[in-house]
Amino acid sequence: MCANYEKQLVSEQSKAEAARDRANMLDQALKQATEELEGVRSVHDETVRAWQQARAAAHDHAAELAAAAARADHELQRRAADADRASQRALHHVTLLTVDRETLQKKLDSLERDNAMLMGQYIKMADEMQNEIIDLPDTVEELQEHTLRLREQLIFCQIGREKAHEAENELRSQLLDHATLFRQQEAELASLRTQLTNANEQLEQVATEREQMRELADKLRTSTDLTEQLLEDKKRLQAEMLELRTRVSALQQELDNSEKVQQDFVRLSQSLQVQLQRLREAECEVRWQHDDDVSECPECHASLPTNKKKVHCRHCGRIFCASCVSGTVPAGPRRVPARVCALCRTLLQPHAPPYFSTGPPDHA
Numbered sequence: 001m002c003a004n005y006e007k008q009l010v011s012e013q014s015k016a017e018a019a020r021d022r023a024n025m026l027d028q029a030l031k032q033a034t035e036e037l038e039g040v041r042s043v044h045d046e047t048v049r050a051w052q053q054a055r056a057a058a059h060d061h062a063a064e065l066a067a068a069a070a071r072a073d074h075e076l077q078r079r080a081a082d083a084d085r086a087s088q089r090a091l092h093h094v095t096l097l098t099v100d101r102e103t104l105q106k107k108l109d110s111l112e113r114d115n116a117m118l119m120g121q122y123i124k125m126a127d128e129m130q131n132e133i134i135d136l137p138d139t140v141e142e143l144q145e146h147t148l149r150l151r152e153q154l155i156f157c158q159i160g161r162e163k164a165h166e167a168e169n170e171l172r173s174q175l176l177d178h179a180t181l182f183r184q185q186e187a188e189l190a191s192l193r194t195q196l197t198n199a200n201e202q203l204e205q206v207a208t209e210r211e212q213m214r215e216l217a218d219k220l221r222t223s224t225d226l227t228e229q230l231l232e233d234k235k236r237l238q239a240e241m242l243e244l245r246t247r248v249s250a251l252q253q254e255l256d257n258s259e260k261v262q263q264d265f266v267r268l269s270q271s272l273q274v275q276l277q278r279l280r281e282a283e284c285e286v287r288w289q290h291d292d293d294v295s296e297c298p299e300c301h302a303s304l305p306t307n308k309k310k311v312h313c314r315h316c317g318r319i320f321c322a323s324c325v326s327g328t329v330p331a332g333p334r335r336v337p338a339r340v341c342a343l344c345r346t347l348l349q350p351h352a353p354p355y356f357s358t359g360p361p362d363h364a
Helices: 002-131 140-284 341-347
Strands: 326-329 336-340
Touching: 002 341, 326 341, 336 341
Parallel strands: none
Antiparallel strands: 326 336
């Protein structure tokens, strides 16, 4: 019997060592799973924060560019319309001035030709008159009449010359005014062309900004796709985190059960050592105890009655109280139930829970 107890003790100690090793492995696995979970959670939180900051910055920049492009487009359209209207007005004025200038030039040429012709006729007539033989009238009355006619002709010639000179001066003044106005219109036209060039440059700038907005829109779509992917990754990571938590909970439960089993094995080992020592000491004694030799239960130390027959364990022969020998095992060929103590029941029924265990360990 001592040899059986020693074998069972060694077996239980081996089981306790195996349970301790398994508990250590489960503890390491729990720590590793916890570290992985914290790492995944940290990476996920950092990625989400970076994405949110980038998305907010891109959204604000896109809104600013859109507002600036709208303002620039409106201003460009207004300036283009103003430049178009001013260009049309300037072109119309230049056309009118050109026509007026040509008309005045024609008039001036005509007056100069008329003046030249008159001057030529005057010189011709002067030469003719100078070469002509003067035939003066014979009478005073005829001479006076001829003098009056010559004076009238001279007056008419002076008046015509003055009118021609005034017309020439007026035409020259108008021509100068039109030339000045023409130069002003040309300057305005050059200014409008400069404004049109600036407007075209602004239009190119707006086109560049629109291209930038298009690129930002593409980036925003890419960011949206990345957001959806991050959300999917977040869901997947949450599912994995939930699974890891479940595994951690299961591992923690297994660790708790292993610790309980280890503690049970330790108590069993200690109890078996004590019982083995008692059995070794009892090898030289009679195993069946006499009623008068025992006054209290060796298990719970309850006082035993003296006026009743005391209860013996049918396996080890020791005396216990009724509650401590409540277990039964089949005995003999007829398999009659025999009352035994908790230790003997544990030894005789290996698959039964240990006598010091209150219940089976929980399983996840």
